[in-house]
Amino acid sequence: MTADTDVLPQMTFPADPAPRRRRGLLPQLGVDTGYTLTGFPVGIAAFVVVVTGLSVGAGLLVVWIGVAVLAATLVAARGFAVVERAWLPAVLDRPVPTPAYRAPEGSATRKLLTPLRDPQTWLDALHALVRFPVAILSFVVTVTFWAVALGGLTYGVWDWALPDPSRDPGNHDLLELLGLESSAGRRITFYTAVGVLFAVLLPFAVRAVALLQAQLGRVMLTSRAAAQAEIGRLSQGRDAAVAAEAVALRRLERDIHDGPQQQLVRLNMDLARAQRTLERDPGAAREALGEAAGLARETLEDLRALSRGIAPPVLADRGLAAALAAIAARSPVAVDLAVDLPERRLAPVTENTAYFVVSEALANVAKHSAALTCRVEVTCTGDRLRVVVEDDGVGGAVPAPGHGLAGLADRLQAVDGVLRVDSPRGGPTRLTAELPCG
Numbered sequence: 001m002t003a004d005t006d007v008l009p010q011m012t013f014p015a016d017p018a019p020r021r022r023r024g025l026l027p028q029l030g031v032d033t034g035y036t037l038t039g040f041p042v043g044i045a046a047f048v049v050v051v052t053g054l055s056v057g058a059g060l061l062v063v064w065i066g067v068a069v070l071a072a073t074l075v076a077a078r079g080f081a082v083v084e085r086a087w088l089p090a091v092l093d094r095p096v097p098t099p100a101y102r103a104p105e106g107s108a109t110r111k112l113l114t115p116l117r118d119p120q121t122w123l124d125a126l127h128a129l130v131r132f133p134v135a136i137l138s139f140v141v142t143v144t145f146w147a148v149a150l151g152g153l154t155y156g157v158w159d160w161a162l163p164d165p166s167r168d169p170g171n172h173d174l175l176e177l178l179g180l181e182s183s184a185g186r187r188i189t190f191y192t193a194v195g196v197l198f199a200v201l202l203p204f205a206v207r208a209v210a211l212l213q214a215q216l217g218r219v220m221l222t223s224r225a226a227a228q229a230e231i232g233r234l235s236q237g238r239d240a241a242v243a244a245e246a247v248a249l250r251r252l253e254r255d256i257h258d259g260p261q262q263q264l265v266r267l268n269m270d271l272a273r274a275q276r277t278l279e280r281d282p283g284a285a286r287e288a289l290g291e292a293a294g295l296a297r298e299t300l301e302d303l304r305a306l307s308r309g310i311a312p313p314v315l316a317d318r319g320l321a322a323a324l325a326a327i328a329a330r331s332p333v334a335v336d337l338a339v340d341l342p343e344r345r346l347a348p349v350t351e352n353t354a355y356f357v358v359s360e361a362l363a364n365v366a367k368h369s370a371a372l373t374c375r376v377e378v379t380c381t382g383d384r385l386r387v388v389v390e391d392d393g394v395g396g397a398v399p400a401p402g403h404g405l406a407g408l409a410d411r412l413q414a415v416d417g418v419l420r421v422d423s424p425r426g427g428p429t430r431l432t433a434e435l436p437c438g
Contacts, residue, residue: 029203031090032210036138039213043135046080046128074115074125081124084217091214096222120224127220134216138209145202152195156188267295320351324358331362333374340379346437353415354387357433360408361389369393380437387433395427
């Protein structure tokens with residue numbers, strides 16, 4: 001495929017985010033501890049601001065000043081929500097979507113009412129209220145486990161600075177409360193063991209409360225954004241499918257107009273000429289009929305080729321592997337075909353899309369690449385179908401929206417697929433398509 005090949009660059013719309021490398025136990029403990037400790041004062045501030053603002057705003061609604069107070073409170077809640085969302089990727093160890101807030105528009109009054117008309121700002125305010133008790137729990141658990149772990153592990157260093165319960169009848173420590181005799185050695189051993197136990201449990205306890213608080217934030221602060229993103233993705237997929245079908249229809253109309261339609265017009269003219277000369281010049285009529293018969297055969301072959309491009313019967317009857325073998329056999333460039341598919345038939349939309357990817361790619365290889373050989377590899381791993389077409393041509397493929405493989409990119413996008421093209425100048429060209437197995 002050369003520079004005039006109709007190719008799109010990698011499309012990332014359906015692709016899932018790349019997996020992140022998981023942190024070690026201690027780095028994650030540091031993140032979780034920072035999150036739970038800072039979440040406590042932020043949670044207090046958010047709770048006080050939102051409760052005060054909503055109360056004052058609701059009380060002043062009768063004089064309209066309450067509207068401005070409520071709007072300012074919701075804007076403040078949005079600010080606290082932004083701070084919380086900034087922590088979530090580090091705590092959850094994965095990216096989270098950011099909601100699209102309603103943009104102010106219209107008159108000054110409508111702009112003032114914008115926060116009150118935005119559902120996400122109300123979720124932000126509700127999160128500030130619901131998060132408060134969870135933030136208290138997270139803070140208490142984190143401080144308790146850190147304090148007991150550090151205090152127990154270092155108890156032997158500062159036991160001498162405390163009153164000795166064995167010498168002071170009015171002073172009792174935990175050992176004596178448990179009915180055991182207290183001495184310096186026993187206290188150090190006991191409290192160090194408790195410190196070791198809490199140190200072992202520390203990462204898990206802090207992780208548990210951090211996840212509890214983070215999951216609450218994810219549900220209330222990002223779920224609506226995820227739903228918006230899914231709606232947008234489906235809308236883009238629908239638009240891509242419509243665009244792909246429009247491009248395919250235009251191409252089919254062009255091919256019919258440039259091929260069979262012109263041939264049929266000429267065939268009609270030849271038959272009319274033969275009809276006119278049949279009685280006065282039978283030889284010329286036979287010659288015209290012979291030309292018409294040859295033209296009819298050519299038209300039939302062109303129509304068959306067009307029908308194979310639309311929906312080849314072998315694909316519906318025998319499946320994707322047989323259809324790919326047939327198209328590889330017809331390719332003017334030698335094709336090395338490797339197909340690894342499950343025994344069950346794939347979904348029709350998946351088979352059709354994969355077939356069109358290979359068909360269009362081989363057509364471009366034959367027209368533009370100057371390649372001698374081409375390799376086609378189709379595999380189904382897990383729930384993804386992977387199609388790779390690689391040739392040894394001159395390369396240099398560049399994006400050309402609106403033509404050729406651009407339609408395939410739209411078709412793949414419509415089925416949650418991805419199209420990538422790697423074509424350095426000088427070759428080789430490698431086209432990779434991934435889509436759900438269906």
